[in-house]
Amino acid sequence: MDKKIEKMFCCIVLVIVLVLIILTIKKIMFLPALLLITSLLLFGVSYTIRDSKKKWLIYTLFIIGVILVISAISYLIWRLI
Numbered sequence: 001m002d003k004k005i006e007k008m009f010c011c012i013v014l015v016i017v018l019v020l021i022i023l024t025i026k027k028i029m030f031l032p033a034l035l036l037i038t039s040l041l042l043f044g045v046s047y048t049i050r051d052s053k054k055k056w057l058i059y060t061l062f063i064i065g066v067i068l069v070i071s072a073i074s075y076l077i078w079r080l081i
Contacts, residue, residue, distance in 0.1 A: 006048045013041045035072035039065040 020034040046061035 003048070006044065010041065010044045010048065013037060013044060017041055032072040032076050035068045035075070039068035039072070042068070 017034065017037050020030055020037055023030040024034045042061045042065035046058045046065070049058055049061075
């Protein structure tokens with residue numbers, strides 16, 4: 001049951017990412033939201049992968065998600081200054 005909820009969560013976040021991609025193409029002000037939601041999607045995908053053989057994939061997705069969060073925060077700070 002938990003695996004089904006996790007997959008549903010990832011699908012909903014994927015739809016939000018696709019909508020934000022379209023909005024970001026039209027207006028650049030949606031870029032930080034796109035970066036944050038994409039990192040949320042990567043964190044969700046890395047959480048659903050619980051196979052001990054794919055630890056490198058889990059760590060890679062997590063590191064990419066952290067990089068996206070840091071870049072979104074730095075972009076917001078850069079736009080405020």
